[in-house]
Amino acid sequence: MTLFPKIHQELPSQTAGPYVHIGCTPQMAGLETIYGGSHLGSKMVNENTLGIRISISGKIFDGTGTPIKDGIIELWQADAQGLFHSPAENRGKSDLNFQGWGRQPTDILTGEFHFDTIKPGRIPYLSSNKLQAPFISIWVAARGINLGLHTRMYFPEEVEANAEDPVLNRLEHQNRVHTLIAKPLEDGMYQFDIVLQGENETVFFDI
Amino acid sequence: MTNKPPSSGGFFPRNFQIHPPAYTPDYKSSVARSPKLALVSIGNGISEIAGPVFGHEELGPTDNDLIQNYSAKGQSPIGERIIVYGRLMDERGKGIEGALIEIWQANSAGRYRHTKDKYIGPLDPNFGGCGRTITGEDGQYEFRTIKPGPYPWPNGINDWRPSHIHFSLFGPGFSQRLITQMYFEGDPLIKICPIVNTIPDKEAIGLLIARLDMANTIPMDTLAYEFNLVLRGCRSTMFENRPEGN
Ligand SMILES: [Fe+3]
Numbered sequence: 001m002t003l004f005p006k007i008h009q010e011l012p013s014q015t016a017g018p019y020v021h022i023g024c025t026p027q028m029a030g031l032e033t034i035y036g037g038s039h040l041g042s043k044m045v046n047e048n049t050l051g052i053r054i055s056i057s058g059k060i061f062d063g064t065g066t067p068i069k070d071g072i073i074e075l076w077q078a079d080a081q082g083l084f085h086s087p088a089e090n091r092g093k094s095d096l097n098f099q100g101w102g103r104q105p106t107d108i109l110t111g112e113f114h115f116d117t118i119k120p121g122r123i124p125y126l127s128s129n130k131l132q133a134p135f136i137s138i139w140v141a142a143r144g145i146n147l148g149l150h151t152r153m154y155f156p157e158e159v160e161a162n163a164e165d166p167v168l169n170r171l172e173h174q175n176r177v178h179t180l181i182a183k184p185l186e187d188g189m190y191q192f193d194i195v196l197q198g199e200n201e202t203v204f205f206d207i
Numbered sequence: 208m209t210n211k212p213p214s215s216g217g218f219f220p221r222n223f224q225i226h227p228p229a230y231t232p233d234y235k236s237s238v239a240r241s242p243k244l245a246l247v248s249i250g251n252g253i254s255e256i257a258g259p260v261f262g263h264e265e266l267g268p269t270d271n272d273l274i275q276n277y278s279a280k281g282q283s284p285i286g287e288r289i290i291v292y293g294r295l296m297d298e299r300g301k302g303i304e305g306a307l308i309e310i311w312q313a314n315s316a317g318r319y320r321h322t323k324d325k326y327i328g329p330l331d332p333n334f335g336g337c338g339r340t341i342t343g344e345d346g347q348y349e350f351r352t353i354k355p356g357p358y359p360w361p362n363g364i365n366d367w368r369p370s371h372i373h374f375s376l377f378g379p380g381f382s383q384r385l386i387t388q389m390y391f392e393g394d395p396l397i398k399i400c401p402i403v404n405t406i407p408d409k410e411a412i413g414l415l416i417a418r419l420d421m422a423n424t425i426p427m428d429t430l431a432y433e434f435n436l437v438l439r440g441c442r443s444t445m446f447e448n449r450p451e452g453n
Contacts, residue, residue, distance in 0.1 A: 006298045008437045011414050012225045012406045014388040015236070016373065019321045022337050023311030023375055029321045031335050034277060040265065040307070040339075063239040070323070076259065076381045086257035088379065101259030108322065126252045127216065137254050141386050144236030146227035146405050148386055167249055176244075196240050206221065206246035207255045207382040 013148065016141040018070045021105050025072060028105040041074065041103030044117040049097040051080030051118030054188045056153065059111045060140060063197030067111025071142030073194075075102045075115055077135075082121030106142075119155065125166045133161035133168070135180075140194060150205045153192045154181045176203050217251030218382055218439040219298055225414075227405035234401045235362050255382040261307040263341050270339045273312075273352035277335030284334035286315025286353030288429040291372065291389070291417065295346035298440030302346030308436070309339040309375040310350060317358030317368075326358055348436075351429070357396055369396035369403070378438040389434050390416045 021029040025039045045053065056075075059067040078084050083094035094100070104113045122131040133154055141148045154162055162168055168177050179202045182190035194202045229241035269276045274283050291310075295303045313319045313336065316328030320336045334353065342348045355370050372389045390397050397403055397416065406412050414437070423431035 004299045004301075006219055006440055007300050008296065008298045008440075009222065009225060009411065009414065010298055010439050011376075011385065011387050011437050012408070012411045013227060013385060014373075014405070014415070015227075015234070015402060016375075016386045017388075017402075018323065019311060019319045020373070020375075020386070022319060022321055022335075023309045023339075023373055026335070026337050031277070031320060031337065034335055034337065035270065035339075036267065040261065041259075063241075066239075068240070074384070076254070078254070084253060084257040086260060086379070088253065088257040091253075099259060123253055126250050132252075135254075137381060139381070139384050142240065144234075144238075144240030146229055146231060146234075146237055146241070148384055149242070150382070170249070171247060197243055201242055201244055203244075204242050204246050206248040207251065 013146060015143060015146055016072070016148075018143040020070065020072050020141060020143075021108070024103060025105040028108060039103065041101055044075070044099070044102040044115065046097055049118055050095050051098075052188065054117060054119050054190060056115045056117065056136075056182065056190050056192055058113060058192040058194065060106055060113075060142070060194045061196065062144075065198075068106050068142050068196075069108050069111045071106040071140060071145075073104055073106065073113050074139045075117065076100060076137040076139070077117065078120040078123050080118055080121050082123045084123075122161070130166060131161075133158050133165040135167075138194070145196075149196075150207050151194065151202050152180055152205070153190075155190070156181050156184045171203060176201075179203050217256060217442055218380060219442055221439065225406065225408045225411040227407065231401075231405040234405050237405070251380070251382060256380045258377060258379050258381040258383065261305070261341055261377070266339060266341060271348075271350045273310075273334065273336065273338045273350065275351075276338060278333035282333045284314065284331045284353050286331075286334075286356075288351070289354050290349060290351050290423065290425070290429055290431040291434055292347075292349035292423065292431065293433050293435040295342045295348060295376065295378075295436040295438070297378065297438055301440070302342075302344070303378055303438065304342055304344055304346060306342045306346070306379070307339065307377045308342065308348050309337070310352075310372050311337045312352065312355040312372045313358055315353050315356050317356035328356065328358065346436075354391070354430075357394075362401055366401055367396050369394040369400050374436065376436060376438060380439075380441075383438040385438060388415060391432065392416055392419050
């Protein structure tokens with residue numbers, strides 16, 4: 001029985017357009033002073049945040065191989081213990097020094113994005129006890145993207161956990177799994193490129 | 208923390224009949240930026256049901272007032288003064304309290320304050336063009352701004368955007384994340400806009416058109432437009448037995 005049925009319709013999506021930076025990362029658009037000088041999500045960790053420091057850099061490529069310079073990218077992740085900083089989290093108390101959310105522009109000149117964060121702990125799959133490999137949820141919006149795109153970044157050193165991960169395992173095309181796994185750079189640094197279209201198109205999720 | 212916990216284990220599936228498909232060739236920017244392969248459907252676990260929390264203390268007192276948040280002291284931007292207000296709710300009609308709403312828009316001449324906008328319409332020294340707020344009790348929100356002007360854009364040879372305000376919306380769950388645009392009742396440019404027309408369901412376009420609300424204007428000062436915002440709703444669960452609107 002549905003006690004509270006669906007009575008409204010989610011609003012249709014519209015592209016973020018070429019000037020999404022004004023609304024979401026205004027300092028990148030030339031509004032240096034607004035909102036106290038920094039955008040929400042610009043800093044994910046402070047000195048008291050628990051966990052291994054990592055950084056993630058990358059670019060978002062369109063179907064011609066050109067990096068997107070007018071996009072935004074958001075991360076959403078668990079803390080080092082695998083807990084979310086959210087009222088929906090009922091498995092324990094998450095790290096108060098970690099919101100778990102970050103947002104950055106793709107650079108207006110180079111297209112590169114960069115995040116400093118921590119490596120997330122493992123979380124269960126749906127309502128089961130089975131653990132997923134550590135991952136970070138990613139959301140991308142830009143001109144030409146009609147509905148924001150959800151994907152995930154997994155970690156290259158987690159070979160065993162990735163091999164038994166229930167989400168990675170359910171991909172019909174196992175030759176696409178590599179599009180979700182970051183490339184290791186020097187210690188604690190990862191490269192994660194997102195390909196919107198064409199060869200090596202990143203796996204995007206309907207969540 | 209100001210978000211209310213979501214009341215169930217997951218969200219209603221997205222209705223892809225009302226969202227633009229990724230590939231919409233009349234909107235040319237989508238051609239090289241549309242994934243060609245199918246989205247992979249995965250269920251809602253804690254990473255999808257939970258979402259970031261924003262506190263009122265992170266925002267400034269004039270962040271939702273675009274007439275004031277960039278203007279010099281004692282001055283205001285040029286244009287038609289408007290209030291845009293409404294309610295953020297889910298598909299079950301439940302108000303979403305404590306959610307972050309961000310907006311951005313062109314000035315009254317149709318020009319954005321952005322290093323890349325080279326349109327001939329002049330910049331307004333007193334207008335920045337962005338605002339943000341956190342929804343109140345029952346999902347209420349409001350912005351004060353000026354009505355943005357239409358502007359031409361490079362797509363077809365003579366394409367113009369109708370007056371519009373871009374909206375970025377958060378709900379309690381990260382899978383509710385949505386960016387959309389608000390249009391103004393009566394604008395003749397709406398029905399010929401290639402971006403509006405990426406929406407396949409013509410009736411659904413009406414959900415993005417704000418209604419002129421003469422009852423909530425400020426006489427001799429400011430017009431009002433009502434624009435209600437709907438995000439995906441939580442499915443009910445057998446554990447949910449609280450009265451509606453909790
Ligand atoms: Fe626009």
